[in-house]
Amino acid sequence: MPNLYVFDKDGTLVHPRKDGYVESPEDQVLYEGVRDKLDRLRSEGHVLAIASNQGGCDYHEVGAERLLDGSSFAIEDDEGIFAGDFFTVLSIDTDDHGLINVETSSQDFTFSKGEPVLMQYKTIEGAIAEMEFAADLCGIREAYFAPTMDGKSIVSVNRSDSKWHYQIETPSPESKYSFGGFRKPQPGMLLMPSYGYKYDRRIMIGDRDSDRQAAIAAGFEFIWAEVFRNAQE
Numbered sequence: 720m721p722n723l724y725v726f727d728k729d730g731t732l733v734h735p736r737k738d739g740y741v742e743s744p745e746d747q748v749l750y751e752g753v754r755d756k757l758d759r760l761r762s763e764g765h766v767l768a769i770a771s772n773q774g775g776c777d778y779h780e781v782g783a784e785r786l787l788d789g790s791s792f793a794i795e796d797d798e799g800i801f802a803g804d805f806f807t808v809l810s811i812d813t814d815d816h817g818l819i820n821v822e823t824s825s826q827d828f829t830f831s832k833g834e835p836v837l838m839q840y841k842t843i844e845g846a847i848a849e850m851e852f853a854a855d856l857c858g859i860r861e862a863y864f865a866p867t868m869d870g871k872s873i874v875s876v877n878r879s880d881s882k883w884h885y886q887i888e889t890p891s892p893e894s895k896y897s898f899g900g901f902r903k904p905q906p907g908m909l910l911m912p913s914y915g916y917k918y919d920r921r922i923m924i925g926d927r928d929s930d931r932q933a934a935i936a937a938g939f940e941f942i943w944a945e946v947f948r949n950a951q952e
């Protein structure tokens with residue numbers, strides 16, 4: 720029987736070109752030697768998948784002065800989240816009266832300093848493109864990410880027929896298909912790819928304690944990313 724290896728993405732398989740967060744799908748570089756190790760596991764018949772927290776897709780309340788160029792944000796008013804939609808920030812100027820003018824891809828807004836706005840650091844579409852790019856670098860065909868901070872949703876990204884396909888699901892928390900929640904340290908992103916299959920060993924590889932805790936919660940073995948990358952055999 721094969722083993723299942725579930726890899727965290729950032730800090731485990733790939734890193735951005737500069738310190739900080741991945742800024743675009745192409746801003747992801749494989750750690751040295753990772754591809755050879757993955758190819759060897761694949762040639763031995765093991766199953767590989769990626770599981771990544773992408774909480775930057777969720778709406779975060781920030782002061783207007785903390786908006787960043789190129790980020791996405793939404794406006795919350797009495798009606799709920801404005802248009803249920805997001806805008807990409809093109810430019811931000813502050814005037815002498817402490818007002819912040821935000822030019823976006825589809826509309827412009829003015830805020831007082833400190834006025835809370837809801838912001839996404841990346842869109843779901845952006846995160847999907849990021850997962851696809853990273854998985855292609857790795858030769859991996861199956862990836863998952865948790866787009867919300869509450870861990871209730873999961874996005875599955877799969878390569879078949881030479882194309883990428885994705886699916887967004889938010890199962891009821893009572894359903895067995897919620898797998899105890901999807902945002903690591905919750906175990907769902909590890910349990911979902913293993914559901915219905917038998918493996919000799921199920922192993923999570925990650926660089927953060929939340930990865931290790933997700934492994935414990937899912938009943939997986941755990942290997943630190945650095946140990947995996949530096950292993951001689």
Ligand SMILES: [Mg+2]
Nearest residue numbers: 727729730926
């Ligand atoms: Mg990581």
